[in-house]
Amino acid sequence: MAVDSLDTPVKLAPARPVRESQVALMWRRFKRHRLALVSLWIVAAFYLVALLAEFLAPADPGAYSARYTYAPPQGLHFFARNEDGSWHFGPFVNGYKTEIDPVALRRTFVIDETVRHPVAFFVESEPYRLAGIIPMSVKLFGVTEPRTPLYVLGADRLGRDLLSRLIHGTRISLSIGLAGVTLSLFFGIVIGGFAGYYGGWFDSAVMRVVEFIRSMPTIPLWLGLAAAMPRDWSALQTYFAITIILSLIGWTELARVVRGRFLSLRTEDFVTAAQLDGASTWRIVTRHMVPNFTSHIIAAATLAVPGMILAETALSFLGLGLQAPIVSWGTLLQDAQNIRTLATAPWLLAPGLCVIVVILCFNFFGDGLRDAADPHGR
């Protein structure tokens, strides 16, 4: 009774949330999730690498060298003590002592501490096009003396620079994840959205389909589809085909999320109000509903990316999906997945490390987003 009347103004106190404040609020909640914050930066860094691949990679990913097959990592040194005890400063890499073992059929490498090849930043290189567009002729770093080996992370079986391949692989693998998610996001929002908004038979039909797709073990699905796609397609075509295949499964999860939010929002007062005001469906959806769960969608999408990346590697492992000479983390791991590598060239597992890190980060990032999106952490 009485005090209720007093309550009303209190209840009104927090004025209707404005988008900015919402975003700000989300950002604040997100920051609380320190791991997520860190992850965000790491992911960002990886994408930067993907973007600047040509600039960052010291060598051409295809450039092979007979003399340095399976050369171990040189590492990158910045200072060292000279024989006379004085200090040497400035980045450099050590040279190799190599000899061929004719019986074992391999080169044995010894890092030669005495030989130092200086490494410089922003070195001249033969002209290339950054991201295939901007013409450039300078690399982030490289050796200054000609014809000296630079294998910071070591070399593969053809003496190709692992670091450079890794950097270029990043572009493919990360973009495939992104592209796949974008695609599934599109399907997910459209299909899930309508299902959720209209409900009824359409909804249940869609949900059956989703259920159905999710009940299929994905691997055979991929295998079949991947095997089915014309093998005389170009690398690019395959690339897109793969993304489509991946998103064919990916959209269901997102559709479920979107639908769920729609269902719950549909009954919210402000939506009903808007309907009573005679606002068009489109307006209601775009103006009233979407803003209310973009955050969730973003979170869900973020959490979908790792799946895509893993899927890409899995497909490559099975010999489907991307194939050499395309350089992706999947194909790189394909080279690494044998006992020989584990035993004698473990550095070739570096792509695996990247996969792990990126996936970890994406997960934490996504979790953080979701926790921030709604404090109840659903």
Add this chain to the structure above:
Amino acid sequence: MVQFILRRFLAMLLTLFAVSFVAFAIIQLPPGDFLTSYMASLAAQGDQVDPRVIENLRQQYGLGEPYLVQYWKWFTGILQGNFGQSFEWKRPVWELIWGRIGYSLLIEGMAVIAMWLIALPIGVYAAVRKYSLGDYLATIGGFIGLAIPNFLFALILMYLSFVWFGRTIGGLFSPGFENAHWSLPRIWDFLQHAWIPVLVLATAGTAELIRILRANLLDELKKPYVTTARSKGLPEWKVILKYPVRMALNPLVSTIGWLLPALVSGSVIVSVVMNLPTAGPMLLRSLTTQDMYLAGAIILLLSVLTVIGTLISDILLAWIDPRIRYGSR
């Protein structure tokens, strides 16, 4: 309740029909048929077959017929419990796969259990001590499992067990036990081999469980009934385990359903790396050799299992959650 189960059951039958169709479609997708890839592999060996032989076989296998006809024969056959013949093995498909499907189930079942055993404590801890160092470590641990590509993990474990214990852990049994009957020593031998694949599979799925459990629990912990429980004077751990955790588990039960497909896929890869006698390697091989009835049957059965798994988990959920059982919401 009964009516609820019935509804789900009908839905399931529908799904299964669809699955069978898609399964068959998938194996028909790749160019050529079993015989073309058969010839190809022979030729790769340096051997050649007389085309007439191939023609003969094509007749006998009825490969010439249009898609729908083949599908219908296959499907009706299955309804009568006849999964058809495997081209490569010249044997009834059922005879070939039941054993492997069994092992797949066994491994995946063990993986599910392992997952829960790992995920429960971590998830609860992560939720109760939200944003604590422990929370971070626990979740990181969980996610690393998710992040390591299965095949890589399996391979590394195999190699390490060779380097450290001088043992080559492949397959599911030591030579002596392969064809033996189940006995305690055989079970022990089995466990010694099975732990790697189970571990690999489990770690891959745990993170997801942890995440869900943590989220649900965070949700539940805020509910008034928790305060009520505290106001009763229950010790904190009991409060949490008896009420919010119990609640948080409900939605988790239903996750079993969609855990399965991922598990199945994962086990395919792991099995290939570790040469497990599960359905995985056979599926892979049959898909590459286009041994269509075999591949079709495996895909179908795996899907059926997942669908049934979903059904079971739904029923389980209904059973443990009175609100659903009494049709209230």
Add this chain to the structure above:
Amino acid sequence: MHKLTLHRRAPVAGGLVAVLMAGAAFLATPALAQQQAPMLDALVESGDLPPVAERLPTNPQVVEAESIGQYGGTWRMGMRGGGDNGLIAKTVAYEGLVRYDRQWQGVLPNLAESWEANADATEYTFKLREGVKWSDGTPFTTEDIAFAVELYQDPEYAAGSWIDNVNNPVHLEVIDDYNFKFRFDEPNGMLLETMASVEGIHIVSLQKAYCSQFYPKYNENADAEAQAAGFTNWALYLQDRCAWGWETIRFSNPDLPVLYPWVIDQTLTANAARVTWKRNPYYWKVDAEGNQLPYIDNLDMRVSESIEELTLLALNGEIDFQERHIATVVNRPLFFDGQEQGGYHLGEVVPSASNTLVLQLNFNHDDPVKRELYQNKDFRIGLSHAIDREEIIDVVFTGQGEPFQVAPRPESPFYDEELAKQYTEFDPELAIQHLEAAGLTETNGDGIRLMSNGQPARITADVISALRPEWIDILEIMQLQLAAVGIEIELNNIDRTLFYEKRPSNDFDAQVWAGDGGIEVVQDPRYYMPFSDESVWAYRWVQSLNGTRPEIAEEPVDWAKQQMDLYNQIRASSDPEQRADLMRQILAITKEQFPVIGVSLMPNSYSIVRNNLRNVPESMFNAWLFPTPAPMDPVTWYFE
């Protein structure tokens, strides 16, 4: 052990010589009492098994070996998945009427103790070894040969081999239990090589006594029984029980009588974790002292889809002899380091393939411009000179092998240095001269040469990396090297089925394969002339000469026709010397025409041999037709 390279004898085969050898073998049969494996003694005493003297033929095959061995032990190896019947063919099943000698130079008697051929190679007379028994004790006679021929030639039964070769099928004439004749409408000079190769298994793979019960001709209700057993018709049931040759399914039937040194114990099924064999008490070979072979009691083949598992097994000393599957270039250092721990050493395996990679341009391309270009010798020479083979050898094969064209290997009597080495030196200028001579003078913006129709000269090379990973590596390097002279190579890594489907449909520029026929020059001259469907570079020309798809046949150019005629003469001759001469003429044309481009001599591979395994030759050839290690008489191998 004699080094293989020392043997450059002309291939000995056919009538006289072989008879002599057989005689020699006969004389060698020692009088002293024949021994048998201890594991059989009990059976003999209990009477379940007749004494060894009765089990052995009157004239057992004597196998000479480095040393007299001792009985016992299990030979462990690894099988690549359940479909790897090849391993069985190469270790257990290689028992034909005749066999190759260890140097792959001549043909020796085996189940047939002697033979003769008429001059024009249309009629062969064989004499079977008397008293040879199947693994179930039933005598092996011409009845079984007759049954096999009958079954192979039954169109309803889907078995195929040289026996029912459409173009020149076998006509059998049985003389008595141990003597029979093969007649051919066309001359068949290559018959003995064929029969000595793995193909020879076919004719002795079906025992009449057992297999005829599934054949309507001998059992009118065979069809009914087949259906009762759950098979749609008798053919499928018979196939399930007996199959033929070395078909996978044969080894899933433990009751099937065989002539192998070992009989199947744990059968090869789709779910088999391992396949095991135990000695065949009726095996018909003895060592120099008359002890019944084989020495080794059992075979144990681990079935694994996972190469990595097999690799680990070998490293862990759990494999006694193997070269198949695991002995890859990549693994070599691994196995080399593992010798100590694994208690094995690496033996030498000389591949029969002449070349690591053969680039076959499609001479019959649908696009007239490409067809004309690819058939242009200058173009091919240009390409060849643009390839820096030394570099490829260095990068991909760590210096193993030498620049080589597709030509007979140095070990082969047909080796011709000029043929092997022509156009192999790396010389871009020269390459460019030749390319321009071929009319590729203009280039586009990217420096790619333009064909007469103004299109850039881009060659799409189909390759199956799954088969030989190094192909991709080689091609990636060639890509860069050829780009330097303005030729663009596009890698097209595809799967097997498609690879083969592209041939008849003729939608490929070039296909890549290994250089088979480095040793088996006469048997498989696929790269020297349009020979078989595997002569991809001239697929449509081949069809005009008893190919499998006459409907798409095309008229070959004259030099090709000339080669085909010469080869028909080879078929028509039973004289090895004459055949060799004819082959040399064919190779001369090959040298002149330079149809396909090779990269480097296939480097020697290796085998993994446990240190306690004896009588294993240090070096052996490997090929499909020459099914290593079977010709090395594993029956004489033993554990110390």
Add this chain to the structure above:
Amino acid sequence: MTPQTPMVDKPLLKIEDVEIAFSSPDEADIVAVRQVDLTLTAGKTLCLVGESGCGKSVTARAVLRLLDQNASISRGRILFTPPGEETVDIGALKSDSLSMRAIRGNKISMIFQEPMSSLSPVHTIGDQIDEMIMLHEDLKPKEARERTVSLLDQVGIPGPRERADTYPFQLSGGLRQRAMIAMALACTPNLLIADEPTTALDVTTQAQILDLLKKLQDDYGMAMLFITHDLGVVAEIADEVAVMYLGDVVEQGDVFEVFRAPRHPYTQALMRSIPTMARKADRQRLSPIKGTVPSAKDRPQGCAFTSRCPHAFEPCPTVRPERTQVGEGHVARCHLLTQDTTRAEELA
């Protein structure tokens, strides 16, 4: 109204000068309760009245130490003296300590506003009550269940034996609250804290529940801390009333005294905002309090009510008014009461 019972010298619960602060990672601490002094005696009902967010629930929960982790009792003592036992300072106990748990539910129990969400949906009513009983008194499950049934019967739930096996969502709101009460009484506590137990119920049920509570209080002779924002309820159930505003107890005393002669401007405003039954003609308009409650963050240094007080003058924003005795067990915090009488007249 319950009959006046003689004052007991040692009060059952004495809340002295308690301050409760909430910490949050990215803001300054918020003092939700600035200074609370309350006294409860056995058999009596103290009503804690005020607008939502004034800190009354927080205070109540503080007594059972049920506050969230980020809340802390930064000052003052909560002295609890069960009859014939030593006094314990609840404020000093660890919230999950054994001694604290021994008090919860056993000596002090609590009923909540939303009976639906306050009961576990997946356990039967019976289980939830049995648990409580078995926790504090070593009874076998059977005996516990007997007690439960009789309790349910006591709180007027028809067919208690069957109802014990039902789930909360199968009961009506009223029955649920009765079950809640039954659970609270299970161990015959000395003090019952009722946090707006009737807010979620419709008027008739509300009345029933209130009657029930009064009746039970007589039977058990327990003290009751009753939290509400509804003056009507207060009038019906309270012996004493404490009025809270923005974390301060502004006025406290015998319910008659306070209702008859409210001395604090806020209390007065509250009273004026109660609709009184009168013929339409001579009704005068309700005068709601002007302005809105500021958030605890920008509570003035001095009297919390300053921002809305019609009489506010110099000292109000800066100086905190003292507790002033204004009658028999009737205190209030207002500068007007301590200033010269002329101004005091204004409030008289």
